[in-house]
Amino acid sequence: MAVESCLLNWGIKRVFTVTVDNASSNDVAIAYLKKKIVGWGFSILNCKYLHMRCIAHIINLVVVDGLKETNVSVKRVREAVRYIRQSPARLQKFKSCCEMEGIESKSSLCLDVCTRWNSTYLMLNVAQKFENAFDRYATIDPCFKFDLQSSDGLPDSLDWENVRRLVDFLGHFYDLTLRISGSRYVTSNIFFNEISSVDCLLQEWQGSNDVELACMGERMKVKFDKYWGDPDKMNKIVYIAVVVDPRYKLEFMEFALSTVYGKEKGMELAKKIKLTVYELFDEYKKTYQAEHDRGSNVAGNTSENNESEGAKKKSRLNLGDQFLKHKIETGEANSKSDLDCYLNEGIKVVDEKEEFDILKWWQLNSGRFPILSIMVRDILAMPISTVASESAFSTGGRVLDPFRSSLTPKIVEALICAQDWLRKSHCCKSIEEQIADLERLEEAFSLCEINSINDNTVNRDT
Structure with a gap:
């Protein structure tokens, strides 16, 4: 009701997608909102692809499931960091140990919040740089060793090795969260690449010789499959966003889906996605073709009125002009749609070191694909994460x-x-x-x- 009221007050009646987290109550809200938007008469395919799940929330659930059984090495490092941070004198003594060990780092020890895996990653990532400093501190402060022995004990070389593996493990998800949570230039075409890379990573960890890593990978894969394991349950716009990326198109989708889901299932899914792309394009063509034709006629009339007197006297057309006029009159000149022309073109090859700006590419090529560019504008603007908007509300609360x-x-x-x-x-x-x-x-x-x-x-x- 509140969302509906806001949309009406703001005069927004065309809603393409709504991005929400995975709370079950949101499913009911989306179903209600879908009926209202369809009733307004401005929906795309009757809001078939309205519901978009936040990738950041799902990634968070995946990692939390993997860390349910906290590693003993993590507990030992956490207690060691907590002990040193309890007083300024201990911190100063630890700093002296760093200088004696020749450790030069601007990072400072930070304590995590057990329920937030990203803070655990930051704590471990910093602590593992000071391994030698912790060992030296244990030799100059007898209480350090005594206090830690009463809990889980001092972290040894094996613990630090486990911590380094865990840091590498969590680093992939931490970097992924940063990439998808930005508020500037985060377009939806990166969504599928990130999901498929996580899937491949989890499959690799499942087959690891490290028992603990394999168990973590197994738990995370179960949670991953709950949301993204079945491609039919995913919003098809996720795939279409990759198709409208000139570097990938349908060829990449066939390759990626065959790699992730197997060749037979992947090719079948690729055919469904192709049909969905054309279905969505036909909807946009039906909606915007008349507006585009009116704009073209107005532009044509304006240029015709502004012709010079010399051009008006030129009544005879050469053979090339007559042939083009014949093709337009018979309808053969426009037999291929924007989407056909786009898909038939070769993929754009981009140097790995070159930063590709997909928004700029479509801005420059909107003249060649007038209807398709309107569809792409809506697809690429689709939020893949709610983190940026939630941060704005949090900022408002602080102000x-x-x-x-x-x-x-x-x-x-x-x-x-x-x-x-x-x-x-x-x-x-x-x-x-x-x-x-x-x-x-x-x-x-x-x-x-x-x-x-x-x-x-x-x-x-x-």
């Missing part, structure tokens, strides 16, 4: 705290936008510098708001 509840909506919006602009323009700055810049900006906005309130009070009194 509008109980001590600043008098801020107007306009000022709150300005603060949130300013924070985003600061991050973009000062991406090379550290987090502390960015926070300082934001605080100065917030103070300036607050001062403006106070001055505005005072001015209004004075005006009322006068």
